[in-house]
Amino acid sequence: MVVKEDGHMITARQEPRLVLVSITLENNYLTLEAPGMEQIVLPIKLPSSNKIHDCRLFGLDIKGRDCGDEVAQWFTNYLKTQAYRLVQFDTSMKGRTTKNLYPSESYLQNYEIAYPDCSPVHLISEASLVDLNTRLKKKVKMEHFRPNIVVSGCEAFEEDTWDELLIGDVEMKRVLSCPRCVLTTVDPDTGIIDRKEPLETLKSYRLCDPSVKSIYQSSPLFGMYFSVEKLGSLRVGDPVYRMVD
Numbered sequence: 001m002v003v004k005e006d007g008h009m010i011t012a013r014q015e016p017r018l019v020l021v022s023i024t025l026e027n028n029y030l031t032l033e034a035p036g037m038e039q040i041v042l043p044i045k046l047p048s049s050n051k052i053h054d055c056r057l058f059g060l061d062i063k064g065r066d067c068g069d070e071v072a073q074w075f076t077n078y079l080k081t082q083a084y085r086l087v088q089f090d091t092s093m094k095g096r097t098t099k100n101l102y103p104s105e106s107y108l109q110n111y112e113i114a115y116p117d118c119s120p121v122h123l124i125s126e127a128s129l130v131d132l133n134t135r136l137k138k139k140v141k142m143e144h145f146r147p148n149i150v151v152s153g154c155e156a157f158e159e160d161t162w163d164e165l166l167i168g169d170v171e172m173k174r175v176l177s178c179p180r181c182v183l184t185t186v187d188p189d190t191g192i193i194d195r196k197e198p199l200e201t202l203k204s205y206r207l208c209d210p211s212v213k214s215i216y217q218s219s220p221l222f223g224m225y226f227s228v229e230k231l232g233s234l235r236v237g238d239p240v241y242r243m244v245d
Helices: 016-020 069-079 126-133 199-205 210-216
Strands: 002-004 022-026 029-033 040-043 052-057 060-066 084-088 121-125 149-151 164-167 170-179 221-230 240-242
Touching: 016 069, 040 069, 052 084, 069 084, 121 126, 126 221, 170 210
Parallel strands: 121 149
Antiparallel strands: 002 084, 022 029, 029 040, 052 060, 060 084, 121 221, 164 170, 164 240, 170 221
16 A cells, blocks of 8 residues: 555545556566556565554554555655655554444444455456446546456346355455445546546446445445455456355
């Protein structure tokens, strides 16, 4: 997670050019690349002597281990607006809980999450994107929405009805629909934000049912969040099974 020096998170909502940073993982090293920047390589395993920061994420406290001065300077030089640090979540750290994220929604399953908005898995079907693009003058790409998993071969928004899934040997359980924000209006190819589309079109037909307005407010819904119930491996091309009783 990229943070200010005071520990507050920074995303492409505030720094749209963050969408142009690409990360690859190989042999326990991360390689970060961005336009106009030399690539930088970062080990997955950080020294235990690296400082642990008190961070702030959507109004909640969370820890993060500093990734070092070199990568901090890399992000600072790239974004050119203020000093930034990069932090890593250790498995020994305490995540944010459902109780903290949604204090008024006691019926939600109990789980813990580190830096993602509200769950580690975000899934969208290709058909849902096709449906949206029939309503837009300027077509958008799946990269506008940044899902982890893209599913083909189903109807538009069929994923809204999926409660439990099996992909590979990974079992996942539905958490929430994904409420969309201004980040969807950042062009993934240019890093330029326009603050209008596709968000305005989504608001015209993808608002939540009034019964769950306490969760989603006025944000349109596009994509689904899932939690991981059984760890395992999944790969591109794996069939997606809906689990039923």
